[in-house]
Amino acid sequence: MPPTRPLRGERALTSTTAPARFVLFPLHVVRSTRITAHLARITLGGESLAGFVNGGLDQRIKLLLPQPGQTEPLTPPGAGEFGWYQSWRAMDPAVRPVLRTYTVRAQRRDPDEIDIDIAVQGDHGPGSRWAVKTAPGDRVIVCGPAVEEAGGVEFRLPPSADxxxxxxxxxxxxxxxxxxxxxxxxxxxxxxxxxxxxxxxxxxxxxxxxxxxxxxxxxxxxxxxxxxxxxxxxxxxxxxxxxxxxxxxxxxxxxxxxxxxxxxxxxxxxxxxxxxxxxxxxxxxxxxxxxxxx
Ligand SMILES: Cc1cc2nc3c(=O)[nH]c(=O)nc-3n(C[C@H](O)[C@H](O)[C@H](O)COP(=O)(O)OP(=O)(O)OC[C@H]3O[C@@H](n4cnc5c(N)ncnc54)[C@H](O)[C@@H]3O)c2cc1C
Known part of the structure; x- marks a missing residue:
């Protein structure tokens, strides 16, 4: 059965010293839907999303996915204290999470959810493979924005544009x-x-x-x-x-x-x-x- 409530341990991993702009959000898959022939919508939920601050437009995030044979991605140790990326890089490449970049298609509150739409034509790699076979309840980690104007939004419309x-x-x-x-x-x-x-x-x-x-x-x-x-x-x-x-x-x-x-x-x-x-x-x-x- 898919979890209907946030799973335990899904609190965002943030620094205790200064507000980090991007932090790790431990989440679970709520739904997986094929919305067109080659685009899958993965809806993610979890308690930690209360602190997810979507910048909108082309807001990018990173998915941290399990390696083959793992049931969930390992959390980079000490990620909250000294930055998740250095911590991830220091992990053994054979077991550290696979990193893939995606866009936040939508965010909703009550319940807290985000949608990520993933291209799945052919067999691209671990990201598209995960999107095809993931099921409700699967664990994943998102590295996403935790403050306003965290970055990762490139679309900037000049007022002069016709x-x-x-x-x-x-x-x-x-x-x-x-x-x-x-x-x-x-x-x-x-x-x-x-x-x-x-x-x-x-x-x-x-x-x-x-x-x-x-x-x-x-x-x-x-x-x-x-x-x-x-x-x-x-x-x-x-x-x-x-x-x-x-x-x-x-x-x-x-x-x-x-x-x-x-x-x-x-x-x-x-x-x-x-x-x-x-x-x-x-x-x-x-x-x-x-x-x-x-
Ligand atoms: C800022 C940003 C936002 C992005 N947002 C999204 C998004 O919302 N949805 C989305 O689906 N992708 C998005 N992408 C693209 C996505 O990160 C890449 O397609 C990524 O390589 C997919 O990982 P993979 O594990 O499936 O394939 P990889 O392991 O990276 O690559 C395996 C093989 O598949 C090929 N490949 C990778 N992607 C594609 C593709 N789309 N079509 C055909 N062949 C491909 C590669 O050339 C390679 O040969 C975004 C990328 C960036 C930088």
Missing amino acids: WVLLAGDESALPAVAAILDELPAGLPVRVFAEVEGPGEEGYLPTGRPGVEVTWLHRGEDVDPVLPTAVRAAELPPGEPYAWIAGEAASVRELRRHLVRERGIDRRAVCFMGYWRAGRTEDQRAEDGPAVDDD
């Missing part, structure tokens, strides 16, 4: 949806969403005034379709603010197009490589920045 461009693949759609939730009504928004096929098209809200969504199907083609589609598109007049995320090479190409060919001010283009073809998140952490700022 319209907004949002572009990304399945990994970026949770952030796109959360951003759309918060944009001022009536602000023109062009969304370019690259997905495997029509099975994802129900994911974004429809009928919002001013929001035009173009769905791009990858199908069997592994080449990124996003830069090609935006290059061919007629975009609205005026000063844009662009937010792009997804596979690193595709994001880089699209960003170059916007800055070099469209002449958009580089400061008005927010871009993030959310994953890189052929590289795991652990490998990318060793590689350094996934997208060059050139």
Whole structure:
């Protein structure tokens, strides 16, 4: 049976000396739902979420997942005292939790819950595998914001923007949806969403005034379709603010197009490589920045 009340020991691990911006929240899976063909919604709950301060928009978090053979992730020892990341790095790589980055799609109170939507097409790695097989009651640790303006939110709309461009693949759609939730009504928004096929098209809200969504199907083609589609598109007049995320090479190409060919001010283009073809998140952490700022 899924737990209906917070499990014991789900208090946030915080520092006793200074308020940490990001802390570890021990949580459990409340529900797991397949919301489209290739996106799974994992709803997490727990007592510690009372102290979770979602910054909204594209707020990122880290999931700390169990290694194969473990029933729950080991808590980095001493994480509350001297910072969870150093503590995690000092752990034996064979047993320390797998770290993966995701977006907070939604947060609710009474009961305290957060939703994380995870792309699960194919067999990516431990993150997508966990999302496919996790069940209510499974334990997980989230590293998330514990204070206002903790960081991890990249979307910053300048007051001067006349319209907004949002572009990304399945990994970026949770952030796109959360951003759309918060944009001022009536602000023109062009969304370019690259997905495997029509099975994802129900994911974004429809009928919002001013929001035009173009769905791009990858199908069997592994080449990124996003830069090609935006290059061919007629975009609205005026000063844009662009937010792009997804596979690193595709994001880089699209960003170059916007800055070099469209002449958009580089400061008005927010871009993030959310994953890189052929590289795991652990490998990318060793590689350094996934997208060059050139
Ligand atoms: C700030 C930020 C926010 C993010 N938010 C989300 C989110 O809300 N939802 C979400 O699903 N992802 C999100 N991502 C992307 C996610 O962190 C990566 O996709 C991650 O690599 C998934 O881990 P994994 O264990 O499944 O695969 P890994 O073990 O990291 O990689 C295994 C293999 O799968 C490939 N791969 C990884 N991700 C994908 C993908 N999406 N499509 C196709 N192949 C892939 C890799 O290239 C590699 O070859 C976010 C990333 C960042 C940086």
